[in-house]
Amino acid sequence: MCTGKCSRFVGLSLLPMALICMIANLLLMFPNxxxxxxxxxAVQVWLMAGLLGSGLFMLCPSCNAIRAGGKGCCGEGCCGNRCRMLRSAFSSIFGGLGSFYCVAVSGTALADGPMCNLNELSGKEAKWGYHLKGLNESYLTNKASWNDCKQPPNIALWHIVLFSILLGIGALQFVLCAFQLINGLLGVMCGDCRKKDKNEG
Structure with missing residues (x-):
């Protein structure tokens, strides 16, 4: 597979992932x-790792990778595509930083657990905090501890599922951005093989 086709594949893969991360982050802002x-x-929700890091920050490398997989400004396989490959490689670094930010924040959020209330009271009598954080056994493996959080309802499951999505997609985005960085540099040095494929066809 040539560098241009690889770039297009990476770009088209990153785009829906970015949209999913933005939706997941928005859902985290509205528990249950x-x-x-x-x-x-949780404070990690306000850090907007899915909305910014793996979301908006990922649109730039995604679009650049898709453009690098298209025709250059002066024809296939010449300077135009090399320039686009170079832009794609640089933007992949930017995307990698964004995805790493998402992975770091999501991992911390899963370790700390959600902010919740231990009782069904409200106002001054409510005890809000990260009550699942200080348990001897991780709440991730102790499903019974999820019931300790009374408000918001089902917050532990909501928190785990959405931040796991962000963690998994963020890690995959990081791998794809690293791949595109290498692919983009190869495209700059070696050019695009699609012109050759076309002539052979």
Missing amino acids: GETKWTDHI
């Missing part, structure tokens, strides 16, 4: 799908 809990959500 309700707006009344927005004052009590």
Whole structure:
């Protein structure tokens, strides 16, 4: 597979991943799908790792990779594609930093657990905090501890599923950005093989 086709594949893969991460981050801001809990959500949600790091930051390397897989400004396989490959390689570094940020924040969020209330009271009597963080056994493997959080309802499962999505996609994005960095540099040095393929066809 030539460098141009690889770039297009990477770009088209990163684009839906970025959209999924943005949606996951937005859902984290509304625990249990309700707006009344927005004052009590984990600090990692406000860091916008999915919305920014693996979301908006990923649009630049995605679009550049797709463009690098297209025709250059002066024809196939010449300077135009080499320039686009170079831009794609640089933007992949930017995307890699964004995805690493998402992985770091998501990993911390899964380790700390969600912010929740241990009882069903509200106001001054409510005890909000990261109550699943200080357990002897990790709450991730102790499903019974999820029931300790009364408000928001089902917050532990909500927190785990969405941040796991961000962690997994962020890690995959990092790998794809690293691959595109290498692929882009190869495209700059060796050119695009699609012109050769076309002539052979």
